Amino acid sequence: MFRTLNPATESVVATFDAASPARIEQALDDAVAIQRPWSQVPIAQRAAVVARIGEVLLRRKETLSQLITLEMGKPIVEAEAEIEKSAATCGFYAANAAQFLADEPVASATGSQIVYDPLGVVLAVMPWNYPIWQFIRFAAPALCAGNGIILKHAGNVPQCALAINSVFADAGVPPGLAASLLIQPENVAALISDSRIAAVTLTGSTAVGKLVASQAGAAMKKQVLELGGSDPFIVLADADVERAAQAAVKARFSNTGQSCISSKRFIVDAAVADRFVELFCAGVAQLKVGAPTDRSVTIGPLARANLRDELHRQVELSVAAGAVLKTGGQPLPGQGFFYAPTVLDHVTPDMVAAREETFGPVAAVMRVKDTDAAIALANDTEFGLGAALWTTDLTRAQQLVRKIEAGAVFVNSVVASDARLPFGGIKQSGYGRELGAVGMREFTNIKTVWINPAR
Template sequence: MIVSSNPATGTELSRHTPQTPQEVDGILTAAASAQAAWRRRAITDRTPVLREMARVLREGKEKYAALITAEMGKPITEARAEIEKCAMTCEYYAEHAPAQLADRPVASDAAESAVVYDPLGVVLAVMPWNYPFWQFFRFAAPTLAAGNGALLKHANNVPQCALAVEEVVHKAGAPEDLCRTLLIEVDQVAGIIADPRVAAVTLTGSTEVGAIVASQAAAVLKKQVLELGGSDPFVVLADADVMAAAATAVKARYVNVGQSCVNAKRFIVEEAVADEFVAAFTAAAAALKVGDPTDPDTAIGPMARANLRDALHDQVRRTLDAGAVLTLGGEVPDGPGYYYPPTVLDHVRPGMAAFDEETFGPVAAITRAADVDEAIALANRTEYGLGAALWTSDLERARCLTRVLDAGAVFVNGMVASDPRLPFGGIKKSGYGRELGAEGIREFANTKTVWISPARTTA
């Protein structure tokens, strides 16, 4: 049984019987048929559906945002922003997809040559709970624009969100079976990946699950895009605007209650400004309002599940036992819901849990570096490589340092964030492939060479 619960109260919201193998087979057949027709439509006939998706999202913003808050605990203000970002991304690809997928002529003396981008087919999206609308639409907008179909296997704690995103696509006028939600158990995923009606798979989730899905897809030689875990460094050098860095760092760590692969997690600060940074960061984190996620003033709602909170608290205790210093939080509060307070750990070093492991919740780990060389070395001392932030007033030096930080994205004097105009993805155990930007729309396209020689006649 697939059960949805409210993490702020622990009360059950809904339950759903998983689809049977026969029902899944019917969905796969219908999706393949719908995609075969969809790909034959000109891209200029497909993109109006994306504009309509944006309209539907905005029209239903309050309903959809409330659903996000109820099922995974995101503060309502952030939930509304998530819906708006989905709409903006749909509009971006509605405008830019025709140019991004346009045929590219290649000069040739002997023939007419071009590179063209054809759709792959139906793509399975295995998605997490932390951004239940955004994770889907950042994949679906470019994928549908490119002529593919989409099947969504969402996290089983957000089934109502999963059904709602399917509703958005259908209300926008897409063919009925082009985008379908699969309400299934985890053990059914491997069979769907192997099914010949599925052309490729994308997954956003943990590194452990990514390795499983990658092996399943590789066994049947299917394209994958994997956006996995992260332990993003936020590097503050001695010449940075420390107060601005600290204010942005708090947002970068605690947005979405710290439950994002691209949250800043390890704050690496040059020793010369570390005390100032820690004081400012701790004060700003302490000012965040913890409470009811439906209150627009709340910054920290509950974590999504009790087991996630328990795992996070265990990381905090192990880090403190290893010698870190607690400057804020660090205790599980009494009362209902899966709340955990904003927590700050200072003097964290490699070998401690909060440095070596991904902390998926409202816990910040601050590490002090003797100089810039040690700061960069510490930033790269991780098995992950999703994003990185660098704070310095020396922009020429910053340009050089961005090239030696091991990450899929480096933001200077700002916080890492996804943007539909820019490719998003990681290296090392943060996965491979890219979403968003022109690179993202081409991930699920067949980059095809077409070579046409003039017709020849024989005398």
């Protein structure tokens, strides 16, 4: 059983039955049967279908954004932006698919070329925090490349999951090529091992990523894993502190802090730390917590009660260990899974707020003596998704970014995903890449072709 539970009111809005074994079997058979001819459709025609997906998303922006807000509590303005970004990503891949998938002659080996063939049907295990965007950023390039899709979405966003089917149908995606099914977690292992599934992509926690990786590895299937993060936001002594502090609010508190690439550890040179914390807390004070349907609200509820409980545990343990609570630090009274925007200062590397991923509106400020200490602390984590570096010395920044262990480093900017650029992590943040040309090719067979001239 799946249900839509409004995290702002704690009321159950709707319930849905899980897909039956027969339905899953039929979906797999259909996806395989339809993917084969789809793989032979010219790229331009496949790209045109993906472009239409983007058009349908925009036409349905109001309805889809309301579903996102209802099911996981995202402030409505941010939900609308999610739909717009998803649509733009469809347009990007539709415009660039032919270039990204073009055969590549190898000049040094006469008669040889590299071609990109689809792998087949890909199982996508997707999260709730960006219920449309996270799927579309995989699906748009995967469909352009000629693959089929079985989507197992997060259990707390069933209406978003089902809406994807109707969006694809209206866009003219061949029936059965991409199916979003309400699949119970205990059925995922059987799907991964099923011979009709060619590869797996997962966005989720590191713990789930390890499980899926072991299952897919046992079945010898390609995986792309985008997992947890504890991104550093490094503010050096020569940074524009005012600008950095303003950006830090967005970096931590967008989507109510429920993002893998949210900055979570704010590593600040002691020379400017007092000023940064002052400005940062002033910015946090301007955030408005409330019903996510209110267009003026910037902080909604956490998606589930257990997420709020876990976040509060992390805050309490960090404060007990010596972190200084500057603001927030408690669940808010009344209905809904709301948590006060929180800033912890003087956090040390051994504290829970530094060692674990904090998935919610909690920022940990860590003070360091110099740049070398800042880089060392930034790398002192099991994660390696993104990092932000703030400095006015751009020549030095070019050197420092090579020392930061992360899949992406943004200098004087907030870490973000962009359809034009590869996205993914290292260490416990996963492997493989989404987005950009690299992301499109992840689910292709990069095939070498050597042709000698006929005698």
